[in-house]
Amino acid sequence: MNYHYIVVGGGTAGCVLANRLSSDPNTSVLLLEAGGKDDYFWIDIPVGYLYTIGNPRTDWCYQTEPDPGLNGRNIGYARGKVLGGCSSINAMIYMRGQRSDYDHWEELGNRGWAWNDVLPIFKRSENYQHGADEFHGGDGELRVEERRVNWEVLEAWRDAAEQCGIPKIQEFNRGDNHGNAYFQMNQRRGRRWSATKAFLRPIESRSNLTVLTNAHAQRLVIEDALNGKRVRGVEVRMDNGEMMNFDASPGEIILSAGAIGFPPDPPSIRNWPWSAIE
Incomplete structure (x- = not known):
């Protein structure tokens, strides 16, 4: 399947990109999110971040490396694993x-x-x-x-x-x-106002926008080009284990999976060591 734009990562920035890019009806946009839909009821309730942070349903549950300043302990480092990314699980501070x-x-x-x-x-x-x-x-x-x-x-x-x-x-x-x-x-009438609610829900009827959840990017497909190498597509593992390939040639692939999520450490970005991102 070929698209003009493939956005890898349906977090805060990815939702904005999907909105802005798909505003041109002559382009096709694919938004890929490794996590699930943001239909977990705790996401909507402001105090619900107590139940979404550290929850593998909505959080990558990263751990820092042991730190001498913490008496050798490591601590949780929350990153959203759900449509809307951290905007769906954070404390909503703007x-x-x-x-x-x-x-x-x-x-x-x-x-x-x-x-x-x-x-x-x-x-x-x-x-x-x-x-x-x-x-x-x-x-x-x-x-x-x-x-x-x-x-x-x-x-x-x-x-x-x-x-x-x-x-x-x-x-x-x-x-x-x-x-x-x-x-x-980032609230409206006492409820969380995530990037999903702000930038995706109002445009979900756009025929040129496809949003795939539980779609974990595994690798980029690179090909030879006139000026060297270029990324042509992305290989994705779906939640059921199925592998799928999506092309964006001659379009663009945008990596928007967060500073911790990239660069990936195959086979899974969730294992990328904190000590390597400095």
Whole structure:
């Protein structure tokens, strides 16, 4: 089966890519996710991350290497193994990086990655509870809301932090995160608003988009090309053990399986050692 684009990894970034690429009706897009569908009821409930993290149904259940600073212990390192990836199992905190970090990336030669370049893209995807402003978008897919609870102890903690030299700031999404503030959340009406809900559900009727879950990429198929080697396809093992091959020639294959998931260690990326990703 041939597609214009094959996106390997149906996590946060993969869902966005599938949405944006399939917006062109003249292209065909295949989204591959090693985990299952996001129909587990604990995913929808905000406190449910206590039951999805460390659960092999929704988490790769990685373990770090033993660390001397942890008295030789290793700890769990959660990574989403489900459609929506970590956005389906995390604590739903919406927090951008520092303006200075993005600007530094551009200084290193990565044009288009400065804060003023990425902010419009953040805003395009955002559906902020209070509408658009200088730092937030109001018409995007990803819902962002303020906290739903307020406890006196939290205000006392903020006061204490301020006395220790950590100033109170309005929020963590304005490019200057030095300070203490309340997190904004990816929730809508008290429910998790994952990348699946934001970017896939509204477009699931697109005839040019195919989403396969329980489809674990095993290897890339590489062929000779005029300018050297190029990736032509991907070999996938389905949950029932069936092996399938998908081609994207002359299109593109996009690896979007997370920093921990790639590069893979055959036969299974779940065994990729933490010590090798440094």
